[in-house]
Amino acid sequence: MSARVLAFSLLLLVLPIAACGSPIPGRAVPEPVAAVEPEVPPARPVSEVPKVERPLDASKYLADPCASLTSTQQEAFNVTSSRTNSDKTGTSCIWNVGSGSTSPGVTYSTAFTDGLSRLYGLNDIGWWATGYFEPTEVDGYPAVYVSLADLRDEGDCNLVVGINDQLFFESSIRTPPANDACLGAKNVAEAILQTIKEGA
DSSP states (O other): OOHHHHHHHHHHHHTTTSOOOOOOTTOOOOOOGGGOOOOOOOOOOGGGSOOOSSOOOOHHHHHOGGGGSOHHHHHHTTEEEEEEEEETTEEEEEEEETTTTBEEEEEEEOSOSSTHHHHHHHHHTTTTTTSEEEEEEETTEEEEEEESSOOGGGTEEEEEEEEETTEEEEEEEEOOTTSOHHHHHHHHHHHHHHHHHHTO
């Protein structure tokens, strides 16, 4: 697929979430899933946690998470700025789209080595009961829509994607409530997976 076709395709996908809107004052940014540090129960049997059949190596993006979207992808998503953050739980990048009312982000969880098993184990003890835990797939990779608080109607959505059995990334979106935040999180996750696969 040519860069021009890719850019146009991504632009069509992101338009519903990048619509004009004003920033939402006074709304706290939800903590990344990777930052959750409760006492973790024993690991679930491997058969109950989706396996990553085609593991990916994301090493280069741990040091530079903003490179998870190529310049072509960022242009297609109308990214106007970005910033990185690193702490003991992982590395993150937050992009601003257009006027800044929509902010997609990626977080790589590096503090843990049990991948999606950690999130499934927490679900066993009801950790996400006040939010949501909805398994899905993104481009053939096991994924979960997951958060401690359900703010999807307010324009916040978190999608975690397993890229190998030890590592996941979280695609998150903050956008005005009129936009489809979870569609946006999925669109960004698909683009990130493409970047990692191609080693761009």
